[in-house]
């Protein structure tokens with residue numbers, strides 16, 4: 001692993017640079033792999049979770065209004081465990097996808113390409 005400050009090559013398990021004593025990150029950490037968690041990703045992550053929770057609590061009320069007719073065509077009208085199982089899985093998928101969508105959009109909005117500092 002090369003030191004981000006002075007460029008010295010360090011052994012992989014080294015916590016501090018052997019030349020300038022700069023902290024290199026804990027072995028196995030994300031920073032060590034060159035992955036830095038920034039503000040945009042943090043906001044995207046929190047926003048995604050919040051929207052996911054809101055969608056998850058709202059979907060049981062919204063989804064049946066639109067889907068009841070379609071589910072009746074596929075599984076037949078009336079109560080059915082097959083129909084309920086499908087309903088639950090589809091709502092879970094909708095919740096996950098909306099969370100990913102929000103997290104992705106916010107991440108993109110905050111991580112506009114910056115000029116690299118040389």
Ligand SMILES: [Zn+2]
Pocket residue numbers: 003004005006007008017018019020021022
């Ligand atoms: Zn160094």
